[in-house]
Every structure is written in structure tokens, then in C-alpha cells.
Amino acid sequence: MKKSIYFLVGMLLGIDSILYAQEVLNNQSIITLVRAKVARDLILDKIKASASQFNMSTNGLVELKQATVPDPILDAMMLASSPLPTLRNQDVIDLYTGKVSREIITKKIQYSETSFNLSTDDIVALKAAKVPDQLVKVMMVPKRAQQQSTNPNLIAGVLAPHPETLPTAVRSRFAEPGIYYEEYKTPKPQYLQVEPTTTNQTKTGSVGEAVINQYTGGIPGTTQRVGLANKSANMVVEDNRPVFYLVFSGVNRKTMNDVAESIFDGVASPNDFVLIRAKVSGRGREVIIGRQSAYTSESGFSTGAVPFRFKKISNTLYKVYFEQDVAAGEYAFLYNKGSEFSSSLKIYDFSLRNNTK
Template structure:
């Protein structure tokens, strides 16, 4: 449990007795009194700051507390180190518990039981587009459809999973370092829900994979992933800004990806897409 100490609850008073050093298994938690005692013993700011950083105690200091500590002889460096303990929770990259803060991004849950962990997925951005069915489109005067595809490099995704994967989207803080790069969808805009993604099966080609993001025939043009290419998934918000996502049906072996269009480019943004790709073995 996180420990909080205020000057009021600690009952500040300079200790006059020598500091008793307990064995590590019975070491006492660091308190405001102990910090003052260490300072009175002149162990040095570097040692006190190192102890503050390694102990794990969170010091909840008001402005009056800070003034009182300075009056009692603590340096500004030590006070600053105490204030930094309340800088916010540390984030994880592999905890299997979605209630634990994670770095912003998309994760797939791997393993079971004690061996379970989350694997953070990296995205690929593709702005390379190609057409398919051009000859049929030309020979039929536009009656047959011509498809527009984006290409994703490499034959297969680096992330491997099974046919019933469980994913977690962490959108909880778009101001978090790295979040803007992961979830930006345009100028000063961010994706904030799995509903803005499409799950698709990627078509495997030599040296690349492809996703259809548009079609054109004599009746007109469409942009975005075609309805018949979309795979249904379920999204459940487990806590604010964090979603658990599972495919509605087991996935067959192949290449897949969660895709969303980036605004302001291509055919309504469809030709510039961000893909979190994965492979089902």
C-alpha cells in the first residue's frame, strides 16, 4: 500500500537520539521525522535523496510543510526529492493486470497464470497504395470494380498469438509521454476508443501484406475498409480509458491487424493508415 506522510501526522520534532539501524527485514519506512534525523546527523544530501528515491514512501507536502522543513534545516534539494515522490504512479509494459497503469498503447495478453504478461504492439504506418482489378475495370468500362489497397511491409507480423487473443487498449492519458505518437489521428486529434479501429485480415503477398481500403466502379467510389473485409470484435471498458478487446469469432491462421485512417491524407485519409499487426499461428 502506498504510504503518505504529512508534517501534521508525522509530528515533526528533531530527534536527539542516534539513529538505530535495523536489519533489512525489519527496516522501518522512511518518515518525515527520519528525514530530519538523517539531516541532523549530517549524512549528506546525496545519501538522503538516494534513500528517499529507493524507499518508496510518498510524501504529501503542503506549502506550509515545505516552509517548515526549510526552517528545520532541510536543503531545497532534499525537499524537492520528497515532492517528486508524488509525481504519479509508475507505468508497466508487461503486467497482465489491466488495472495497473501501462504506457499508452495496444497490448496483447500472452500466457496464462503466473506466466501471463502483456506484450506491447508496435504500429506500422503505410502511405503506399496500389490498385487491383485494373484490367477488369478497364475491359468492362467500369462495371467491374477496381480495388485500392495499402501495403504493409514484411511477410508476417512480429507479434504471434492464438486464435482467441485478448487485447488491451490503453487510451487513459493522451498527454502521457509517447501517447501522442501512438494515438494521434491528425492535427491535435486522438483516437480514444477501439470503435475507431477496424479489425481486418491482411492478404499475404510476397514480401508484404495488403489491406483493401477502397473500391471504384462505374457507380462511384468508396473509401475505407470494405464491410465484407471487417471482422467483428467485442470491446469492454474495464476502467476509464482502458478497453479489453476480443474477436467475436475465433481467428483462423493468418495475418491480421487493427487499422485506423490518419486524417488529412489520401482518399479521406484511407490511404494513410496506422496498422497494429499480428499473426495467428
């Protein structure tokens, strides 16, 4: 009897894993949803929450447009498909003759590596193919596409690199424990404290998950999200590769900040934190902090987590840095201890603006 029960539970867990494994969106998935007249917002949420393997080549994009997939969905699919194939003159011609909108072609240029040829003969060929002058101008200066982007976090201009080490005279300037951004636009650096936001706006599941769980007995499960008001943080950081300093106090080993739940008591190092890229929607920002199904329960920040490096400067001071450019978007440092998610969370949020998509 016990063997039968174990077999049944194992089989159900296997089904759960298979369901997750099969949840990989492709072009046909989106076309099917569009033709079924599923609400646009629900499709966008599905793209943001699911793994995907979209074909966003020139041919793939033209086929999607022929299937009447709306531009906002095409934009979301391109954003979920980094890196995109290198774009050349013929791609722009094929996209335009394939009835892809100017806005999507501009964004395609923005999101892609480009290898355009723009000699006199090439421009004549583009003109003969009736490619609009506006697009040819963007091809001449691809950065123009970033300036035209609706993404408010993309900026123009070259950003100065950070110094290799923290100046000794600066170490005593941190007024209190916390997280500080190193703004290094001038020879004299500024260290700006990232103010925390405490939230208990926890949301479980979505409309789509509710419908699926109703017919499967809860096997797929639901995601637990924390919502933040507004589409962007008050703290704005302009940097391709930001540098932060985490300052702890020497009381009770290391304590960063006092909060009602005392979740920072005994914080040992930056290893206790995670950096999350928040998802932006019409309702504001949100981060996923866990997932629960009928047979499994997970907590933590695997979705949207951004890896970082850190260097210990002293017993109470750490430098946090990145080995690669970080994409523009909305981010937050969170205390990474799943057992304490039942109460409010202290979130150190900031908007990252730069030239990186």
C-alpha cells in the same frame, strides 16, 4: 431531358450492381480460367478477391483434378470454402483413386471435420484400396495434418484460456497508450505492446481489373490496397481467442498515439478501430481499404474485417475480446476513418498462430 439522364445513370449503376452480383466464382469458372491458360497467380488473386461458391465435396474435387486444375489453386479454393463437408473413409478412398495428390488429400483432412472409422477391418479395407500408409496415419491422428501443413501459423498443442477480468495490480503496468496483447501462458500474465507500422504503400487495382475496366469504361472499378512488407508480422501471438487491451490517454478526450497526420486525436473507443485479416502473397501482405468505379466510391474495411467485442474498464482502458475462435493468419488493427486514408496509415499488425484453420 433530365429524366433521360437520370434514367441512363440509373441504368449504368444497375449494370454496375449486376456485374458485382454476377461476380461469384464456382468450379466451372476456375476450370474455364485454367483451360484458357490464364496465369496461376492471376487465378489465385481472383479467388482471393471474389465471392465464391465452390463445390469442394469429394466428387467436386475429383472433377477439378480431372480438369487438371493445379494443386495450389485447389488449395486456395478449399480455403475459400469453409466449412467443408465432413470427411469419411470412403471420401479418402475416392479422392486417392480419383488421382487427387497426397498433399491435397492431407490438406482436405486438415481443413475438414472428420468422422473416420479405423477398426482393424476398416484399415484392411483402406489397404485393399491402396490408400498409402502416410494418409492412413494422418487419418488416425487428424492433428498430424495440421503439423504437416505449409501454413506457418498452424501450431500443435493446447493453449491456456485467458482470465475473465484484468487483475487490478496490472492496470498500472501499461507504460504508455497503445494496444497490448494479454499473453497468459503462465499464472503471471504478460502484457505485450503491439508495435505500429506506418505505411503509405497504397496500390490501386490489379492487372485483371485494368483489363476489364479498359473494355467496360471503368464500370467494374478498382480496389485500393495497402501493402505491408514481409509475409508475416514481427509480433507473434499464439492464441485461439486472443485478448487485447486498448489504452488511451486522458488528453483531448482520449488519444492513443501521436502520428504525423494526428489521426488518433480524439479517438473515443475501440469502435474507431477495425481488425482486418491481411491477404498473404509472394509480395508480402495487403489489406483492402476501399473501392472505386466509374459511378461509385466506397471506403472502409468490409473485406477481411473480423468482428470483436469490447468492454470498458475505465475511461482510458478497454478490453477487446472474441466470442469465437479466430482463424490462424495475418492480422492488423487499423484506425477506421475513411476520410484520412489519403495519407499514411498506422497499422498494428501481428501474426496469429493457433490450431484454428
